[in-house]
Amino acid sequence: MTAEPSSHAALVRRARRINRELALLYPDVHTELNFCTPLELLVATILSAQTTDKRVNLVTPTLFARYPAAADYAAADRDELEKIITSTGFYHAKANSLIGLGQALCDRFGGEVPPRLRDLVTLPGVGRKTANVVLGNAFGIPGITVDTHFGRLARRFGWTASTDPVKIEAEVGALFPRRDWTMLSHRLIWHGRRVCHARRPACGACALAGLCPSFGEGPTDPVIAAKLVKPGPFS
Numbered sequence: 441m442t443a444e445p446s447s448h449a450a451l452v453r454r455a456r457r458i459n460r461e462l463a464l465l466y467p468d469v470h471t472e473l474n475f476c477t478p479l480e481l482l483v484a485t486i487l488s489a490q491t492t493d494k495r496v497n498l499v500t501p502t503l504f505a506r507y508p509a510a511a512d513y514a515a516a517d518r519d520e521l522e523k524i525i526t527s528t529g530f531y532h533a534k535a536n537s538l539i540g541l542g543q544a545l546c547d548r549f550g551g552e553v554p555p556r557l558r559d560l561v562t563l564p565g566v567g568r569k570t571a572n573v574v575l576g577n578a579f580g581i582p583g584i585t586v587d588t589h590f591g592r593l594a595r596r597f598g599w600t601a602s603t604d605p606v607k608i609e610a611e612v613g614a615l616f617p618r619r620d621w622t623m624l625s626h627r628l629i630w631h632g633r634r635v636c637h638a639r640r641p642a643c644g645a646c647a648l649a650g651l652c653p654s655f656g657e658g659p660t661d662p663v664i665a666a667k668l669v670k671p672g673p674f675s
């Protein structure tokens with residue numbers, strides 16, 4: 441286990457080294473949801489709640505072809521929409537969000553997805569996490585996406601002690617330049633999915649072993665740890 445940094449500057453230095461290591465490890469990180477437009481990413485992200493990106497990617501080709509614009513969701517037949525998205529789970533609530541989303545986009549934003557956090561979070565089914573995914577990946581505006589993987593890894597790295605997504609976003613954001621936020625989010629999520637699992641992280645097979653203050657939280661034996669690694673892809 442590495443020593444705790446003695447100063448904020450040391451914490452920042454180590455955090456940025458971890459980010460550089462992750463960049464080498466995952467040179468082609470991206471959102472694992474398939475999309476072509478901001479609306480498609482917004483819809484896919486809403487559907488990804490409580491399910492896997494892989495499952496969402498199975499339904500979105502049909503969904504996006506049937507509902508290409510916000511107005512199409514606003515006017516959707518609920519039964520038909522629910523049928524298409526059933527396999528993503530919670531389909532009543534998700535259908536409500538998508539129909540409400542289409543109506544709100546048409547009523548307040550001319551049918552377009554607004555490129556601002558404070559507007560995005562007013563839309564049905566859209567919280568800060570979803571808003572930051574859309575800003576970072578569809579508009580190129582830096583955003584930190586705090587999902588369960590991001591929060592867990594940020595705590596393991598000693599970047600925050602909080603479990604509150606808004607506090608995590610602020611505390612981690614203060615350690616990195618804004619331009620790094622979107623890719624950093626992808627890298628932590630990818631590492632969390634593949635190596636640094638919630639239960640039994642693969643410490644003995646982790647490229648961050650020499651930098652991570654939580655090394656030893658999972659098995660350190662390389663052979664045992666290697667079996668815990670999930671290679672992906674997850675889409």
Ligand code: SF4
Pocket residue numbers: 596635636637641642643644646647648649652653654655656657658
């Ligand atoms: S797998 Fe272990 S060493 Fe690697 S980041 Fe997670 S806790 Fe740290």
